[in-house]
Ligand code: SF4
């Protein structure tokens with residue numbers, strides 16, 4: 060069997076300027092000071108500088124970022140969820156708990172009467188969204204649990220999840236099954 064070749068990583072040697080550090084310190088300070096002057100100039104013109112004034116002005120979050128969950132609606136307003144438990148089974152944090160009830164018809168046999176997510180245990184991996192065969196759960200709200208002295212709301216229940224649809228996101232799933 061041929062001997063595997065070692066992957067040798069050559070570290071770049073530091074130049075004299077880098078080893079002295081003074082030039083690097085001056086370079087770092089020049090970047091900081093340039094941002095200070097840029098922000099002062101922006102404030103003089105009545106604009107907010109590059110710093111987000113959190114929590115008054117939260118930083119915009121990309122829609123593909125995994126945020127708080129929401130349950131999708133059918134066109135009649137009922138949950139798309141069929142209480143199959145796939146999401147709860149896929150969840151590595153075991154933080155989804157579903158209580159199913161019989162719909163009484165053959166088309167869709169079950170629906171959830173309870174759907175709890177323990178958001179403090181959730182690791183925001185998105186496995187529940189991936190596992191769902193009905194596109195009934197999404198994590199595109201752009202929201203995240205807010206820090207609080209009393210801690211965030213621990214359990215996201217079915218009422219919260221069914222109504223967790225911030226402006227601009229559709230309640231009704233576009234996917235047809
Ligand atoms: S995002 Fe991951 S950890 Fe959170 S509920 Fe979904 S599967 Fe569980």
Ligand code: SF4
Nearest residue numbers: 140141143144146191
């Ligand atoms: S959200 Fe999707 S995966 Fe989870 S129980 Fe409902 S239908 Fe099944």
